[in-house]
Amino acid sequence: MLNFSDLLPYTDVFLGGLATTLQLTLLTTVLGVIVGTLCASIRQYGNKPSQRAVAAYVELIRNTPFIVQLFFIFFGLPSIGLLLTPWQASVIALTINLGAYSTEIIRAGLSNIPKGQWEAAKVLGMNFRQTLVRVVFTPAFEKIYPALTSQCIIVMLGSAVLSQISVQDLTYAANLVQSRNFRAFESYVVTALMYLGLAMLMRYIFGLIGKRVFAFREAS
Amino acid sequence: MKAIKKLLTKTLLATACVTAAMTATADVLSDIKSRDEIRIAVPQDFPPFGSVGADLKPQGIDVDMANYIADQMGVDLTIVPVTSANRIPYLQTKKVDLVISSLGKNPERQKAIDFSTPYAPFFLGVFGEKSVQAPNLAALSGKTVGVTRGSVEDLELERNAPSDINIQRFEDNNTTLTAYLTGQVNLIATGNLVATEIAKRKPARAPEAKFMLKDSPCYIGMAKGEAALQAEVNAIIAKALAEGKLNDISMKWLKAPLPQGFGA
Numbered sequence: 001m002l003n004f005s006d007l008l009p010y011t012d013v014f015l016g017g018l019a020t021t022l023q024l025t026l027l028t029t030v031l032g033v034i035v036g037t038l039c040a041s042i043r044q045y046g047n048k049p050s051q052r053a054v055a056a057y058v059e060l061i062r063n064t065p066f067i068v069q070l071f072f073i074f075f076g077l078p079s080i081g082l083l084l085t086p087w088q089a090s091v092i093a094l095t096i097n098l099g100a101y102s103t104e105i106i107r108a109g110l111s112n113i114p115k116g117q118w119e120a121a122k123v124l125g126m127n128f129r130q131t132l133v134r135v136v137f138t139p140a141f142e143k144i145y146p147a148l149t150s151q152c153i154i155v156m157l158g159s160a161v162l163s164q165i166s167v168q169d170l171t172y173a174a175n176l177v178q179s180r181n182f183r184a185f186e187s188y189v190v191t192a193l194m195y196l197g198l199a200m201l202m203r204y205i206f207g208l209i210g211k212r213v214f215a216f217r218e219a220s
Numbered sequence: 221m222k223a224i225k226k227l228l229t230k231t232l233l234a235t236a237c238v239t240a241a242m243t244a245t246a247d248v249l250s251d252i253k254s255r256d257e258i259r260i261a262v263p264q265d266f267p268p269f270g271s272v273g274a275d276l277k278p279q280g281i282d283v284d285m286a287n288y289i290a291d292q293m294g295v296d297l298t299i300v301p302v303t304s305a306n307r308i309p310y311l312q313t314k315k316v317d318l319v320i321s322s323l324g325k326n327p328e329r330q331k332a333i334d335f336s337t338p339y340a341p342f343f344l345g346v347f348g349e350k351s352v353q354a355p356n357l358a359a360l361s362g363k364t365v366g367v368t369r370g371s372v373e374d375l376e377l378e379r380n381a382p383s384d385i386n387i388q389r390f391e392d393n394n395t396t397l398t399a400y401l402t403g404q405v406n407l408i409a410t411g412n413l414v415a416t417e418i419a420k421r422k423p424a425r426a427p428e429a430k431f432m433l434k435d436s437p438c439y440i441g442m443a444k445g446e447a448a449l450q451a452e453v454n455a456i457i458a459k460a461l462a463e464g465k466l467n468d469i470s471m472k473w474l475k476a477p478l479p480q481g482f483g484a
Contacts, residue, residue, distance in 0.1 A: 086404075165390075175369060176369060176389065180370075
């Protein structure tokens, strides 16, 4: 009954989809965390109006479905003259989405840094940049690192809906293959395993990075 | 025993009557003339070919065509609303004289009934903005075309289009349609009814038919072996084509002219 060899002619389609999902994930994880870090800093240390602006952005994104955000960017923006390719729309949608969620996660880490730590750094003669990187961000990120890892993986998994706007990602590959050979079970099993592999790979890589960045913990 | 005998007699009588009725309609055309009435089956559930209008009367391409034929024959018209499942049985049981019900031609149907020449376009094709030049498949090289994944037009494109075509596949007809309406794609492969839908929603972006991928026009169906009726109907269709009536009907309901070379 099951016949996985029917998938073999579509190896290239699957690999192409995997590559697209991987590229999108890599790019938007980096961009999203940058956006999150900036917004969290504003939320924590900025003036009132900028804090409110960030809060509005975070609430707007966290309280609307991702697919609606995606459709808005892809199908909605052209009516005000902004025509984006599926790829551009995807990068923007994923970045905005991860940015909002990671803002809240990173802010939790930042609010965990007691004021005394700033003051201690000042007393030790560290400049602002040094203080920010070494005394504030590093311990803050260390605290929220597992949560941030999970959020990045969730965004990677959520990228499956990009196939709706014809991005040729892994889910698109599965949909295409099963519309051609009607091997739905086989296509989706293979795709699910690929996502599982990707998620585990991400967790592993995040772990490696964490070990390096937060090496001071082990030393102490 | 008596009851059975009575039943048998009745059945025999009924059979005799039916046979008599069937032999009486040897020539449907002369029947229509002598009855001064033509009965035509039209769809009731398939706009824009046939549906029920706001005034509860049937309307659509097939209804207009039925009216035109009755007019040309100079007889009264009786509209018989049918569904796509029972339109051929209606014809076979002589409940109607003609079926004008977006009927496509295929070998199975040709065994059961006869067909006229085509009267309305029904096709899969590539449609797009007027400014885009795409007269044939080869011209799609390097161009982006939106299509609904897994549809017949998707498979046709994949099989026949140049390899450097960029096919953007969407989940359903509605999304494909939205992609065209919003300008995300300037060419789409779809059916002419979907193209009509776009023209209705946004006349400014009404897509132009570039070329056909698969042509399956609509024919008028009639009982087998009615040569006189077939000749008459074909003559009426030829006249309608020549005097632009078919094109008018197409413009009215499909918001597009007949495809080039229609009926040729």
